Amino acid sequence: MASSWGSFLQDEQQLEELARQAVDRALAEGVLLRTTQEPSSSDVVSYAPFTLFPSLVPSALLEQAYAVQMDFNLLVDAVSQNAAFLEQTLSSTIKRDTFTARLFDIYKQVLKEGIAQTVFLGLNRSDYMFQRNADGSPALKQIEINTVSASFGGLASRTPAVHRHVLNVLGKTKEAARILSNNPSKGLALGIAKAWELYGSAKALVLLIAQEKERNVFDQRAIENELLARNIRVIRRRFEDVSEKGSLDQDRKLFLDGQEIAVVYFRDGYMPSQYNQQNWEARLLLERSCSVKCPDIATQLAGTKKVQQELSRVGVLEVLLPGQPEAVARLRATFAGLYSLDLGEEGDQAIAEALAAPNRFVLKPQREGGGNNLYGEEMVQTLERLKDSEERASYILMEKIEPEPFGNCLLRPGCPVRVVQCISELGIFGVYVRQGKTLVMNKHVGHLLRTKATEHADGGVVAGVAVLDNPYPV
Ligand code: ADP
Ligand code: MG
Numbered sequence: 001m002a003s004s005w006g007s008f009l010q011d012e013q014q015l016e017e018l019a020r021q022a023v024d025r026a027l028a029e030g031v032l033l034r035t036t037q038e039p040s041s042s043d044v045v046s047y048a049p050f051t052l053f054p055s056l057v058p059s060a061l062l063e064q065a066y067a068v069q070m071d072f073n074l075l076v077d078a079v080s081q082n083a084a085f086l087e088q089t090l091s092s093t094i095k096r097d098t099f100t101a102r103l104f105d106i107y108k109q110v111l112k113e114g115i116a117q118t119v120f121l122g123l124n125r126s127d128y129m130f131q132r133n134a135d136g137s138p139a140l141k142q143i144e145i146n147t148v149s150a151s152f153g154g155l156a157s158r159t160p161a162v163h164r165h166v167l168n169v170l171g172k173t174k175e176a177a178r179i180l181s182n183n184p185s186k187g188l189a190l191g192i193a194k195a196w197e198l199y200g201s202a203k204a205l206v207l208l209i210a211q212e213k214e215r216n217v218f219d220q221r222a223i224e225n226e227l228l229a230r231n232i233r234v235i236r237r238r239f240e241d242v243s244e245k246g247s248l249d250q251d252r253k254l255f256l257d258g259q260e261i262a263v264v265y266f267r268d269g270y271m272p273s274q275y276n277q278q279n280w281e282a283r284l285l286l287e288r289s290c291s292v293k294c295p296d297i298a299t300q301l302a303g304t305k306k307v308q309q310e311l312s313r314v315g316v317l318e319v320l321l322p323g324q325p326e327a328v329a330r331l332r333a334t335f336a337g338l339y340s341l342d343l344g345e346e347g348d349q350a351i352a353e354a355l356a357a358p359n360r361f362v363l364k365p366q367r368e369g370g371g372n373n374l375y376g377e378e379m380v381q382t383l384e385r386l387k388d389s390e391e392r393a394s395y396i397l398m399e400k401i402e403p404e405p406f407g408n409c410l411l412r413p414g415c416p417v418r419v420v421q422c423i424s425e426l427g428i429f430g431v432y433v434r435q436g437k438t439l440v441m442n443k444h445v446g447h448l449l450r451t452k453a454t455e456h457a458d459g460g461v462v463a464g465v466a467v468l469d470n471p472y473p474v
Helices: 013-028 061-068 069-080 083-096 098-113 159-168 172-178 186-199 217-229 239-245 277-288 299-304 305-311 316-320 325-333 345-356 375-386 391-393
Strands: 033-034 045-049 054-058 119-132 139-148 206-209 234-237 246-247 255-256 259-266 291-295 337-342 363-366 397-399 406-411 420-437 437-452 466-469 471-473
Touching: 013 045, 013 406, 033 139, 033 217, 033 471, 054 061, 054 406, 054 437, 061 069, 061 119, 061 325, 061 337, 061 420, 061 437, 061 471, 069 083, 069 299, 069 316, 069 325, 069 420, 069 437, 083 299, 083 305, 083 391, 098 277, 098 299, 119 186, 119 291, 139 305, 139 420, 159 172, 172 206, 172 246, 172 316, 186 217, 186 259, 186 291, 186 420, 186 437, 206 217, 206 239, 217 234, 234 299, 239 246, 239 255, 239 277, 246 277, 255 466, 291 363, 305 337, 305 397, 325 391, 345 363, 345 375, 345 397, 363 375, 375 391, 391 397, 406 437, 406 466
Parallel strands: 054 471, 206 234, 206 259, 259 291
Antiparallel strands: 033 045, 119 139, 119 420, 246 255, 255 259, 337 397, 363 397, 406 420, 420 437, 437 466
16 A cells, blocks of 8 residues: 655655654643553653554455454354363363463363353454455455453544644645544443443442553543443452452352452453462452453453464354354455464474465464564474474464555654654454343444554564554545
């Protein structure tokens, strides 16, 4: 995709002045992060990195991503309810991946005791890149779906005003008006509010499981604020607080500091480093309770990369979503090549192909949060090392998506303004609520565009690689 802002990217002085205005507007709109120096305090904050210009995205692909979101919600919900599928899919992975094994352990314990919660809430974000086809046309390909702690719904609602500002300053008022409004945090909060209502106790609270050091706190506050505006109270606590002060009554109702908890919303607990023994015990306590967990442990497991890979196998979607051939076709159209590395002929062949053409693949462990995938020479070395070991089953192999790069400026605190070659990743936020067997809510609630320089293989905004952006539909 060529950039339609090409003429503006030439004039360095104008870019710098424009960047100053954009940054001031971003701060005024609340596009904020805490600083790396002070991640636990809001005394000093800075702007979350963002692009100077919105990036061009084909309208058809944006529509396609929105149209398939309800299907992805259904699919995740179906996987989370299918114990046999989860067990079979993850069996080789959990032999070698201790983090997934630990989550799976909790899942088994909860299943054995009987699941106490009757209301289920999914807040997810399905991420895509735009693969450049042989004929030059772009195609929507899923990178992954995040079923736990999917972030940036809050800040994404504040960036449209910044990009409109930039275009207005340039006299591009018609173009400014084409930037889509977006408010994922409101939609995510409506999902939480629905789950809270169905839980059915007017005095009960929403518990947000937060990290002590959280740079992205303003993103979370956006959801808290939406809930408070609906008279639903939210408390922020750490796993440690749960293990010290949390308890279940005989009906497995969860209490913290003497207050009943209707919904537990995890913004922590998706990486191994976020758990010590005490935190694992707290997670188990939460899972055993009848509070609505977002996500429950099964839904977190449904978001693993191993599950994503198994879903792409011929015939699997048809079994999970029986009688829904149109949904199956929409889902499958977004799948890139995904390959199991389980011991055996199929895995051997995948490894041979990756070693023969390393630039066409990405090696992924069962991790979230950015910076864990392996590319190029590093991937080759890891595959060589793991080739004959059971450990290889804790990874999956994925076709590498190659979008067409374009020019934009990535604005970061303390960094000079310069034009770099970039690629984007589009996320769509999905919300669903199920009560028993009945789905009472299933929708898409907004988008997130993140853009990074092509020199980086991996992603992540807080990881310092990608920056916030807006799609400019073309
Ligand atoms: P995480 O759970 O760590 O976010 P992802 O699967 O989203 O893991 O990968 C992290 C980043 O790596 C993505 O944001 C994207 O920039 C890049 N990436 C992941 N998979 C691919 C792929 N198949 N092709 C190209 N880039 C990829
Ligand atoms: Mg990701």
